[in-house]
Amino acid sequence: MRHTAVLLATVLLAGATACGGGDDRPVAEPSPSPTVAPLVKFTRAVDKAQLESYATGIPVAGELGEFPPRWCKALGQGHSVEWLLGERDLYPIGQDWGTKKADAYQLVLLGVQAYCPKREVVVKAELRELGAY
Template structure:
């Protein structure tokens, strides 16, 4: 009886081992991504998508910022935030208020844009930006 059980176990083990060998599936050696893998957008794409989703009403279609102006905003804000400047400074003394020659932004939407820009380009600053805006009553 022992010999039969041992033989069955060895045969089963051998069959299972060889079943995995010799397959033509070349992907079997590549690690599969975990189910928790989340695709992260590049900052430029995240920024553009968040602007579209934000529904900025103070930018009329015939007088909206150019692509170059839109792309420059968060990079300038993050540079200043990383240097320790406040959101208030960005919108006042820093000269980084989102406004152009023929377009403007309401203050509440400007604050929203700074949050969205920080989320896309300088996520380490987001909590500070939000806290600052909450403290001032702007977010």
């Protein structure tokens, strides 16, 4: 209780000092750090990775971007990367584009980094065991 009273007094004094000291300049608010949407982060990372599978062009962001949220959900349910890429509807492939297995591993990692970064350590460990990282 005593700690709370001291903390409250400190906050009130700091507020009074900021408002009163004769300096009429406005106090600068810290600018919020910009948030980058996971899809933007993911597509930028895919572009930067220059995956061999996409040498002639990266698939449409909306189509490719459908995979990472589903991967994150499956990883959250306890599935492995190997399981993800063994599932037909989770393997990164489209009507007119495909992904080589080595690139698919990298793609999953990029997706995890953008959409569910708390799973990155586990995914990297699994990819190391598979010899894919």
